[in-house]
Amino acid sequence: MSTPPFPAPGSRAEVEEGTAFTPRFDGNGLVSCIAVDARDGQVLMLAHMNAESLRLTLETGEAWYWSRSRGELWHKGATSGQIQRVVEMRVDCDQDAVLIRVEVGGDGGCCHTGRRACFYRTVTLDPADGRPALRTAGA
Numbered sequence: 001m002s003t004p005p006f007p008a009p010g011s012r013a014e015v016e017e018g019t020a021f022t023p024r025f026d027g028n029g030l031v032s033c034i035a036v037d038a039r040d041g042q043v044l045m046l047a048h049m050n051a052e053s054l055r056l057t058l059e060t061g062e063a064w065y066w067s068r069s070r071g072e073l074w075h076k077g078a079t080s081g082q083i084q085r086v087v088e089m090r091v092d093c094d095q096d097a098v099l100i101r102v103e104v105g106g107d108g109g110c111c112h113t114g115r116r117a118c119f120y121r122t123v124t125l126d127p128a129d130g131r132p133a134l135r136t137a138g139a
Contacts, residue, residue, distance in 0.1 A: 005055060005058075006021065006022060006023055006051060006054070006055075007020060007022050008022065009022040009023075009024050009095065010022065015094055015095050016093050016094065021091065021095070022095055023051075023054060023091065023095050023096070023098070024094060024095050024096040025050070025051065025096075026096070028068075029050045029051065030048040030049065030050055030066060030068075031048065031049050031054065031096055031097055031098055032046060032047075032048055032096070032097040032098070033046070033047050033048060033049050033063075033065065033097070033098045033099070033100060034046055034097070034098075034099045034100070035047065035063060035076075035084060035099075035100050035102050035110070036099065036100070036101055036102070037101075037102065037103075037104065037117075038087040038088070038101040038102055038103050039103070042116070042117055043117060043119055044102070044104070044110045044111075044116070044117045044118065044119075045110050045111065045117065045118040045119075046118070047065040047066075047074075047076075048065060048066050048068060049064070049065055049066055049098065050066040052064075052066075052073060053065050053066050053073055053074070054098070056073070056075075057086060057089070057100070058089070061085060061086050062075065062076070062077075062083055062084060062085055062086065063075075063076040063077075063083075063084035063086060063100060063102060064076070076110070077104075077105060077106060080106060080112075081105055081106030081107070082104055082105055082106040082107065082108075082109060082110050083104070083105040083106070084100070084102035084103070084104055084105075084110065085102060085103045085104075085105065086100050086101070086102055087100075087101045087102060087103060088100070088101040089101075119137075120136060120137055121134045121135060121136055121137060122134070122135050122136075122137050
């Protein structure tokens with residue numbers, strides 16, 4: 001693994017108002033990443049990046065993530081063809097989350113269930129017992 005090109009975060013003012021990209025990785029070495037469709041702004045997925053996957057994303061222009069379940073780097077679309085080409089990357093105010101606007105290759109989907117996006121269900125309260133329940137969006 002190569003050395004990540006990210007300096008340590010500076011003061012609060014530097015992190016929030018400065019020009020240095022200094023991502024604040026959590027205790028597991030990860031930052032959250034939200035991927036949205038560059039065409040229409042739909043939220044496609046939430047994943048995590050470590051320093052290596054963030055570096056690879058910046059260098060290749062394609063989304064790389066850290067798979068927490070598999071414990072390995074994950075080049076999105078390497079097996080499915082749903083490569084995410086990064087159009088723009090943004091960072092939140094305290095640099096502990098990134099948002100990428102992507103163009104998705106293949107069939108245009110990105111969820112492993114075969115759907116376009118991973119956020120395909122809504123959480124509602126069951127009127128009968130008041131418990132949270134899931135409902136497919138639009139159904």
